[in-house]
Amino acid sequence: MKRLFRFLFKFILGFVLFSILWxxxxxxxxxxxxxxxxxRSIQSEGAIERHHEWKSIAxxxxxxxxxxxxxxxxxxxxxxGFDLKSIEKAYKSNKKGEKLRxxxxxxQQTAKNVFLWPARSWxxxxxxxxxxxxxxTMWSKERILEVYLNSIEMGNGIYGAEAAATYxxxxxxxxxxxxxxxxxxxxxxxxxxxxxxxxxxxIEKRTNWIVQQMRNYGTFVLxxxxxx
Numbered sequence: 001m002k003r004l005f006r007f008l009f010k011f012i013l014g015f016v017l018f019s020i021l022w023x024x025x026x027x028x029x030x031x032x033x034x035x036x037x038x039x040r041s042i043q044s045e046g047a048i049e050r051h052h053e054w055k056s057i058a059x060x061x062x063x064x065x066x067x068x069x070x071x072x073x074x075x076x077x078x079x080x081g082f083d084l085k086s087i088e089k090a091y092k093s094n095k096k097g098e099k100l101r102x103x104x105x106x107x108q109q110t111a112k113n114v115f116l117w118p119a120r121s122w123x124x125x126x127x128x129x130x131x132x133x134x135x136x137t138m139w140s141k142e143r144i145l146e147v148y149l150n151s152i153e154m155g156n157g158i159y160g161a162e163a164a165a166t167y168x169x170x171x172x173x174x175x176x177x178x179x180x181x182x183x184x185x186x187x188x189x190x191x192x193x194x195x196x197x198x199x200x201x202x203i204e205k206r207t208n209w210i211v212q213q214m215r216n217y218g219t220f221v222l223x224x225x226x227x228x
Contacts, residue, residue, distance in 0.1 A: 051163035067185035070213035081136035
């Protein structure tokens with residue numbers, strides 16, 4: 001038993017130190033590849049080409065920054081990684097048997113996409129909580145949003161804002177206008193099935209809703225170094 005406890009202690013301590021160093025590394029280094037990208041590549045057996053190009057937050061349209069916040073996490077700048085009210089609403093909705101909805105924040109989605117795998121389990125959720133705590137502690141909100149916008153799926157084989165702008169609108173992440181940004185944000189719940197262009201009736205309605213939310217939200221400004 002002593003050996004077992006000693007092993008478990010060393011394993012947990014090693015994991016904690018490794019995860020802290022991993023998150024610390026990504027404070028300064030671009031995220032080149034994620035577990036989700038690897039999983040999608042295996043699932044498609046290499047049949048789907050991966051598109052991913054990192055861009056600094058200064059080179060991503062403020063319209064897209066605002067659009068994803070309005071679509072996914074309107075309390076992003078206020079919470080510490082977990083939006084308890086949204087989690088409670090999602091729990092009550094799911095308990096009533098209504099359409100499944102998530103309460104994950106942008107910080108939680110970033111932790112899941114960059115460090116973990118997509119399948120739902122208590123282990124994955126526990127690790128997601130840990131990594132969310134780490135990035136909220138070690139990264140700025142600007143960095144979290146930058147990593148999020150460069151790492152999440154925005155289409156089938158499309159990862160990040162630059163690849164999405166090119167694929168959907170033959171544009172760049174920096175040049176996306178409000179409507180285009182809202183359309184990309186609209187497909188995030190299921191980016192492998194939904195299309196930002198040409199859009200379905202559902203995506204059109206969701207895009208218009210996001211645009212309205214952007215108007216209501218007002219001006220969104222992060223403290224960004226223009227020299228980046």
